[in-house]
Amino acid sequence: MTSNLPMVLSVTSGKGGVGKTNMSVNLAYTLSMAGKNVVLLDADLGLANVDVILGLAPEYNLFHLFHEDVTLDKILFDTPYGFRILPASSGVSDMVDLDKGQKIDLLDAMDTLEDQVDYLIVDTGAGINDNVLYFNLAVQERLLVITPEPTSLTDAYALIKVLKLQHGVERFRVLVNMVKDQKTAREVYLKLLNACDHFLDGISLDLVGCVPYDTNVRKSVIAQVPFCHKFPKSPASVAVRQAAKKLDAWKVTPSTDGNIKFFWKKLLFQERSVA
Template sequence: MRSISIASGKGGVGKTSFVINLALALSQYSQKVLIFDADLGLANIDVMLGISPKYDIRYVINGDLNLKDIVYPTEYNFDLIPASSGVVELTNLNSNQKLILKDQMEEVFKKYDYLLFDSSAGISENVLFFMYLAEERIIICTPEPTSIADAYALMKVGYKHHRIKDYYLVVNMIKNEIEGKRIYQQLLYVIERFLPEVKLSYLGGLPFDECVKTAVKSQIPYLKLCPENEISKKLTQIALKLLKFNPQETKGLEQFLEKLTTG
């Protein structure tokens, strides 16, 4: 199992839409994918998919249900563990809550090839925890200067708090690939100067496309709604890069569970 945390320093960069469409792209290559909505107190994935789950992660944390009871299949051949909405106490998991999750995760996660954490925006403790927990991390930003600055801040805090050294970058809403690579080079320059221990790899750029807005309103992944658009093709290329790149350091589910209670 490969676990990937998808995060952004700034909200409104299209992170959740990216997660949904990445899950769909991976599933189209016969991968078993589970999305864990890691914005625990402010659910998004279920809304964007038009799903109304009866139960969510809150019921597991409270001991009312097991984790396997809240895994929801979607019509797109990937599964979802939904977050809660408007539950403040879930925005910072304590040690006991982590132990409750750990005791049930092995049974649920062992059948999947990919586990995708859709983290909340910003640098909260939960965001840092799921970044640490995952074996791979994707940072999403846009060409906006504030988004770029916040992406750097997120990687900086991730390194300072948990010594996280490896990140992928996806630049969303770009005019062309030249712009995406330019932003990557800007971030790389700052990282090499001030965080030389950190490695940032460019995963790809996604063009601005009005189809994304239509897809969000329709509660349908744009990969399904507009499969021939350039953004769908670029997203598929990113999925293929991930499939081809299998980190040698990956230790799988056992190490994942160990990190869950040591982070």
């Protein structure tokens, strides 16, 4: 990155089962191995699983920030892989349900991170519920993970449509996961692009890369270790590193949404637009 401001990036999807959280974890790992200071926020507050994928058991999560006055420093969890996570819990109400005072508390807490990180990666839930929309509205860049499955494309289009028509979001990045080759990935991407071009005006859809189907990914999930760490030379790991290089070339300027304080301020004042 060419800016001192942190990049705030969501990794999102229209449906579950596309490998979204796995991509979030491995992108965080890859960027941290490239010397970046990365924080991964588990924003699927109802079904949090970043810590599960990593085989970790943090003592605190965002619930403790809101209900037990635990500081962000204590909640931030250092993983063995060079990046930190902000874990959530299945017992935490989603962000839209937090009252204004809690959102201000979160904003104040996140301010302490702004000079410490290069990337805040937000792993959202899947679908088009308020929680998913809420986080996708606040970030600077949105990385949409899709697969060749027809339902993945249908649901990805639904997410794009809602964000475009109801909230004016027009720019998306796309990562095609679990494909047999680049040709297939390109075909999948073009199907989504053509649907957007035909039915939605003004959508920018940039193909960031494709991650091939790789048996080492499943082995790593079972072992609860990032596949880019356990199998660094595997096809999936190589593809994630290529995608991470593209991410690192994206520019952050003071006039965009690319700093953490602005991210949380947008969350704070976004209530009406998703109500």
